[in-house]
Amino acid sequence: MNAPQHPKIQAHHLSRKALVYVRQSTLHQVFAHGESTARQYGLTATAQDFGWPDSLIEVIDDDLGQSGSSATHRHGFQRLVADVALGQVGIVMGLEISRLARNNADFQQLLQICGLHQTLICDADAIYDLSQLNDRLILGLKGTMSEAELFTMRARLQGGLRHKAARGELATKLPIGFVYAPAGKVTLDPDQHVQEAIRLLFHTFRQVGSSIGVVKYFNRQGLTFPTRPIKGPHCGVVWWTDLSSGLALRILHNPRYAGVFAYGRTRLIQSPRGGAAYQKRKREAWHALVQQAHPGYISWEEFEANQELLQRNMTRHHQGPARMGAALLQGIVLCGTCGRNMSTSYKRRAGGRIDPLYTCNRAKLDYSAPICTSIPGGEVDHMISAVLLEQVTPLAMEAALSVQQEILKRAQEAEKLLHRQVERAQYEADLAKRRLMAVDPANRHVAQTLEDDWNDKLEHLQQAKQDYEARRATSRYVLDAPKQAEIRRLATDFPRIWSHPATSHQDKKRMARLLIEDVTLRRDAYSVTLFIRFKAGAILTRVVRLSRSGNKATVMDPALIAQIDALTEQHTAGEVATKLNEAGIPHPIRGDFDTNAVVYLLKRFKLPSRYQRLRVRGYWTQEEIAKRFGVSVQTVQRWRKNGWIHAVYYNDQKEYLYEPFFEGLPRHSQHQTQTAAASPMAQSLQEE
Ligand SMILES: [Zn+2]
Numbered sequence: 242m243n244a245p246q247h248p249k250i251q252a253h254h255l256s257r258k259a260l261v262y263v264r265q266s267t268l269h270q271v272f273a274h275g276e277s278t279a280r281q282y283g284l285t286a287t288a289q290d291f292g293w294p295d296s297l298i299e300v301i302d303d304d305l306g307q308s309g310s311s312a313t314h315r316h317g318f319q320r321l322v323a324d325v326a327l328g329q330v331g332i333v334m335g336l337e338i339s340r341l342a343r344n345n346a347d348f349q350q351l352l353q354i355c356g357l358h359q360t361l362i363c364d365a366d367a368i369y370d371l372s373q374l375n376d377r378l379i380l381g382l383k384g385t386m387s388e389a390e391l392f393t394m395r396a397r398l399q400g401g402l403r404h405k406a407a408r409g410e411l412a413t414k415l416p417i418g419f420v421y422a423p424a425g426k427v428t429l430d431p432d433q434h435v436q437e438a439i440r441l442l443f444h445t446f447r448q449v450g451s452s453i454g455v456v457k458y459f460n461r462q463g464l465t466f467p468t469r470p471i472k473g474p475h476c477g478v479v480w481w482t483d484l485s486s487g488l489a490l491r492i493l494h495n496p497r498y499a500g501v502f503a504y505g506r507t508r509l510i511q512s513p514r515g516g517a518a519y520q521k522r523k524r525e526a527w528h529a530l531v532q533q534a535h536p537g538y539i540s541w542e543e544f545e546a547n548q549e550l551l552q553r554n555m556t557r558h559h560q561g562p563a564r565m566g567a568a569l570l571q572g573i574v575l576c577g578t579c580g581r582n583m584s585t586s587y588k589r590r591a592g593g594r595i596d597p598l599y600t601c602n603r604a605k606l607d608y609s610a611p612i613c614t615s616i617p618g619g620e621v622d623h624m625i626s627a628v629l630l631e632q633v634t635p636l637a638m639e640a641a642l643s644v645q646q647e648i649l650k651r652a653q654e655a656e657k658l659l660h661r662q663v664e665r666a667q668y669e670a671d672l673a674k675r676r677l678m679a680v681d682p683a684n685r686h687v688a689q690t691l692e693d694d695w696n697d698k699l700e701h702l703q704q705a706k707q708d709y710e711a712r713r714a715t716s717r718y719v720l721d722a723p724k725q726a727e728i729r730r731l732a733t734d735f736p737r738i739w740s741h742p743a744t745s746h747q748d749k750k751r752m753a754r755l756l757i758e759d760v761t762l763r764r765d766a767y768s769v770t771l772f773i774r775f776k777a778g779a780i781l782t783r784v785v786r787l788s789r790s791g792n793k794a795t796v797m798d799p800a801l802i803a804q805i806d807a808l809t810e811q812h813t814a815g816e817v818a819t820k821l822n823e824a825g826i827p828h829p830i831r832g833d834f835d836t837n838a839v840v841y842l843l844k845r846f847k848l849p850s851r852y853q854r855l856r857v858r859g860y861w862t863q864e865e866i867a868k869r870f871g872v873s874v875q876t877v878q879r880w881r882k883n884g885w886i887h888a889v890y891y892n893d894q895k896e897y898l899y900e901p902f903f904e905g906l907p908r909h910s911q912h913q914t915q916t917a918a919a920s921p922m923a924q925s926l927q928e929e
Contacts, residue, residue: 249370250291250332254361257331259293260321261285263302284334287363293331318347325354332361332368352380406504409531413504416495417467417479418538427502427535434661435467435479436538441654442466442484442492443539446547448651451554452489459484462655463708465662493551496530499544500537504529567746568597569622569753570760576601577763577770578614585618597622599762616764620785623797624771627846628781629756630736630799659709666702673698740800786845797829802846805839813851814839815893836893852891852898860889860898 263281288298303317324330333355355362356371362380369376405411415427418439422428429436441464445455459466466484470476496503505528507519532541571585583599597618673695680688738744739752761772773781808817818834828834843850849857863877880886881897888897
């Protein structure tokens with residue numbers, strides 16, 4: 242054994258191991274700074290020079306490619322500490338030994354243990370004996386310096402990034418739909434197909450108002466969506482796949498699509514267990530937000546509105562998108578007792594009729610408290626229908642029209658996109674064919690592979706064509722011109738579009754929401770009070786009686802009610818019922834109309850009865866006439882039978898109301914003048 246070359250190295254050091262600790266913090270450094278790694282391994286020779294036998298020199302390089310910030314994942318460092326603690330180590334060697342444990346706590350621990358076991362530490366500058374105060378101070382200082390250096394280094398790098406980011410010039414990974422132009426500027430992806438898919442996504446979101454709705458739409462229409470995988474076999478190229486809700490959400494939340502450069506939307510949080518996770522920052526805490534940094538797909542205002550909507554979709558106290566069911570107030574109904582949102586459910590009644598039910602069960606769901614209120618929705622919905630028909634304005638008509646136009650536009654866009662898929666499949670098939678043609682037929686194996694590929698592509702093309710044709714077949718129904726014209730005509734006529742059988746519940750709800758902000762329902766024993774708050778700010782109060790059997794909510798066609806209203810102008814309830822039955826118009830529940838049904842409906846929709854209408858027109862009762870002329874009721878009846886005065890039935894028990902006539906004139910002359918100027922109304926009255 243050689244004599245020790247250094248005064249601090251003693252024989253007891255040489256009898257124990259010499260550990261050479263080699264590390265670079267990232268794999269990139271391992272490859273890029275190979276020189277440094279070589280130097281670290283060179284320490285083995287230094288150990289030999291100091292006099293350690295080869296058998297006692299050990300290299301610890303487990304930590305190559307591990308970051309130095311924490312010791313948790315650096316097994317090499319842990320092994321080092323363990324060996325030192327067992328007293329088996331004479332010297333620990335490493336370039337810039339202070340780097341061994343940048344983290345101060347780790348470093349102090351190692352120093353302590355080395356001191357206890359009289360283990361030397363050697364770096365590029367010197368050998369330190371930790372049982373000596375001087376050496377210990379110097380090393381401790383180095384560790385502190387190293388940590389400070391790491392800190393300032395990070396701050397400097399981050400500062401540089403942030404500075405660049407604040408100007409919107411930092412090049413970051415672009416989401417799908419954007420590419421870097423050669424000059425480094427961000428532009429929209431020149432692939433029109435990609436652009437269209439993204440535009441359709443935003444467009445669909447505008448319509449359905451939820452990310453799930455967008456995903457459903459794409460999948461139902463058989464549309465794929467572009468992605469650019471960052472790993473795997475399709476890394477870096479545009480890859481078409483089904484739209485997932487995660488992807489849809491990422492796109493909706495990404496301000497890039499509004500042409501905005503944002504930096505520092507998330508921060509990396511180190512967990513005590515050594516892991517890390519990204520946490521969202523509030524908008525105010527973002528490092529940079531540069532508007533109009535590059536072209537986008539939507540406006541910043543739309544982006545903001547989308548964020549708000551997505552946020553509201555997340556929280557429960559929100560109306561949510563209009564769903565398919567019949568309950569008109571789904572999502573916009575509030576409990577008059579506690580103010581919470583009411584949920585909507587449906588109850589199947591005898592005869593297959595399905596009634597909506599508005600329930601305040603939030604407290605039950607949250608705290609298992611009893612249900613607050615439950616209100617049958619049928620009658621309430623009728624009232625809303627009636628109110629809308631009565632309150633309808635040109636604005637609502639415009640809205641109805643735009644809903645229809647949007648539906649058309651979307652159908653066209655979906656069709657266009659499917660056509661793109663056909664074009665793409667065609668292109669790929671052509672490409673496969675050209676490849677096959679170009680190959681030397683003698684190269685049979687390659688030719689076979691290419692032929693298979695071509696066949697696959699042809700099959701794919703066939704499928705795409707089928708999808709397109711199927712789509713066209715269904716959309717032709719929507720798109721043909723007479724239909725469009727009809728929709729336009731309907732749109733100018735709100736009552737008709739509202740009661741038109743082709744108008745879906747969903748469209749009705751959308752229309753209702755265009756007009757109504759929310760409706761608060763308060764239930765008493767036999768009635769429900771509706772406080773209807775319109776978008777414009779007006780508030781309307783209506784009371785709905787609940788039929789005693791509870792929830793006999795019938796869906797009555799407003800057009801039918803209007804018809805009954807019109808007929809009652811000229812006919813008694815029994816006659817109205819007969820006319821409706823003759824016209825083949827069914828009663829939604831009973832099938833046929835009768836006197837009672839008509840009387841009930843007039844009452845329920847607060848329409849005047851036949852009696853009230855005649856009285857408003859000035860018709861007299863026989864008692865009034867008897868009193869006016871000082872005769873008996875029997876005399877009045879005789880006058881009528883003699884044709885001196887005219888009367889009509891006001892009900893089906895053949896009770897009369899008497900036509901008004903001018904005082905002092907004999908009945909027959911009055912009658913003459915009236916017939917001469919007969920209005921259709923007067924004529925029909927006289928026919929009775
Ligand atoms: Zn409640």
